[in-house]
Amino acid sequence: MxxxxxxxxxxxxxxxxxxxxxxxxxxxxxxxxxxxxxxxxxxxxxxxxxxxxSGLGANNFDVRTKNTSGGRVTQDGVKEKTFPPVDFREALAFKEAYGSRGQSTVFTRVSGSAEVKRGSVITDPNVRITGVDEDYLLIKGLDINQGRNFSNVEVQYGNNVCIIGSELVETLFGENEKAVADYISFAGNRYTIVGVLEEQGAVGNDSGADRTILIPVENASRLDQTGGFRYTITLSSADPAKLDYEMGQATGLMRKVRQDRVGEEDSFEVIKSNTVGExxxxxxxxxxxxxxxxxxxxxxxxxxxxxxxxxxxxxxxxxxxxxxxxxxxxxxxxxxxxxxxxxxxxxxxxxxxxxxxxxxxxxxxxxxxxxxxxxxxxxxxxxxxxxxxxxxxxxxxxxxxxxxxxxxxxxxxx
Known part of the structure; x- marks a missing residue:
């Protein structure tokens, strides 16, 4: 009171x-x-x-070959265990198994220093070539400025088609020339341009996103003469709160595809693609x-x-x-x-x-x-x-x- x-x-x-x-x-x-x-x-x-x-990969995660250093020796004097890279067959098998749960894309790096020709014009040997499927642009948040994306048929049969970055258009084509439906050559093959990516801009001194060429992943697998290509699967989680759960489900599916035995460590790695968010x-x-x-x-x-x-x-x-x-x-x-x-x-x-x-x-x-x-x-x-x-x-x-x-x-x- x-x-x-x-x-x-x-x-x-x-x-x-x-x-x-x-x-x-x-x-x-x-x-x-x-x-x-x-x-x-x-x-x-x-x-x-x-x-x-969120549309630029903040809610994505990757399933990829386990990073190794070529069998380096650890502090205990024991050589680090190495694992075979995730190959094309395993990547496709995983994508098919995960298809009922959500979206995913399979891609591989073909080259980071390729020369591209169009007629008598040749670029510097600094062009990135990546093999992708039809879902790559959507999951990676890339947009088409001219032309179109790959069709299912082109990806399935590995046609000689490509999507190029904006910087390559400026290098290989004149001011009034259209790139779409024209031809360029690299890796000993001629490819038809079906699309041009929107300009991504530079991060620091790196403008590689505008200096890249995308080809169907099936086509890229044929360029792998030594079997050394490493394939990565990027998966998109619709609900960021369930990202860890989806990563656990993906780990189980990939262990089944890779036939990892019970009790053994994973022969691959699952990496969260949230560095932007962090x-x-x-x-x-x-x-x-x-x-x-x-x-x-x-x-x-x-x-x-x-x-x-x-x-x-x-x-x-x-x-x-x-x-x-x-x-x-x-x-x-x-x-x-x-x-x-x-x-x-x-x-x-x-x-x-x-x-x-x-x-x-x-x-x-x-x-x-x-x-x-x-x-x-x-x-x-x-x-x-x-x-x-x-x-x-x-x-x-x-x-x-x-x-x-x-x-x-x-x-x-x-």
Missing amino acids: ELLENIREALRSIRSNWLRTILTGMIIAIGITSLVGMLTAIDAMKAQIVESF SLEEVAGYLRIGGFGIGFITLLGASVGLMNIMLVSVTERTREIGVRKALGATPKRIRQQFLIEAIVICVLGGLFGVMLGLGIGNIVASLVGPGGFLVPWLWVIMAFIVCIVVGLVSGVIPAIKASKLDPIEALRYE
Whole structure:
């Protein structure tokens, strides 16, 4: 009952000084707005970027030949076990077995330093040739700028057709020449161009994505004279939350295809293709730390301002405190009244700051790209906890000062 009475008294004091309460609350609201606004914007932008990257392999994983170093010797003096590469037959058998569960694509690297000819024009020996199937473009997030994708028949029979990158079009064709339906030669064979990839741009000094040629994977297997091609299967998970489960299912299927015995280690590896998501999360973490630091400094300034206003309030209400003490109020009740008053002001200011911060954060995030309205409940709850802590810290010194006033001297105060 004593606590409820102090709360009612604090609210009566707040109602009697609306202007002071609003100005004090605005100090806290600005600090909370900066804190919640920045953290909301960071989380909203991260969610939008992750959604954009989901089609670029962020939710994919690879089943591929186990990485080895040619039988290197380990620290214990035991030679590392090597495994045969995943061959074309095994890759196709796995894709067929996994077909009932989801999408997958089989591909292999044919060459990373091929020369391409068209008439008398020859490229530098830096063209990448990759054998792919009809699902490769979809799973890898690549788009066709001109022409079309491979058909099922072309992939099945390994026709001499290809899809080339934008840089090769600029190198091999004139300004007014069309690449689609024309011919180029490499690896001793002539291929018909059926499509041109959209420009991917350069990552650092690497523009290999625009300097690549895609051919049917069946056709690529015929170019493997030594049986050294390593085939990779990329699988796409529709639900990122079930990615680990799908990786486990893929491991079981591939062990069956490779006929790995029970108790033996896997003769292949399953690798998660989420380096983009991990890098993004790391950057977002640093941004959150920076945002929280800036918001904390703002709130620190707000708490100093609130403490100053509460000290002024104690001075203004010296006679009131003297009357309350003369009527029997204990120092404890006086302290509680001023602490509760400071906390209530902080919570009211925090409520306004949270609403303003959510709005500003989502508006800033919408400038990055369209997305839904995000409410980061963790930061909202943390903001209210911070408000209570700021109220306690800011109100404790004024509350102690008020509780120590001498009632006789307080009643004399003008």
